Amino acid sequence: MCFLFLWAGLLSFAYGLLMELAQTILPYREFSLEDLFANTAGVVLALLYLMARDKVKRSLIQTRLWYTWTRIYIRNHLWLNQLSPLQSLASL
Incomplete structure (x- = not known):
């Protein structure tokens, strides 16, 4: 599962980097390291949340x-050790 989170993080970072690089082509937009840092911080926070949620879920x-399994074991153990009605009558 950690491998999947690593790939998701790398792909998300690459997507953010590509979006920042694409902004250099547009005349009304510009590349910003602060935006790239904010994108990366968002990816890291999301991955931390998903990893914590996965751990709690597991x-x-x-x-x-x-x-x-404990309930099933106790129920079966008690059932197997119970006396049948005929045995309980014979013990009287």
């Missing part, structure tokens, strides 16, 4: 799976 999925 944690919740693992917790939910652990909870589900």
Whole structure:
């Protein structure tokens, strides 16, 4: 997953750089390092947010799976160890 985030960051940076370079051709626009820095900062913040969200999501999925498997194990364990109605009557 980290590889995917790295590629997304690099492509986003390249897109921002291309947009800044394209502005040098236009007479009413100009190339600005401040804009390039702002674009890069936006990409970094977005990637940090996505990575944190992915980590929380994975944690919740693992917790939910652990909870589900624990419930299934306990339910099956109790069910397998229960006495059948005939055995409980015979013990009387």
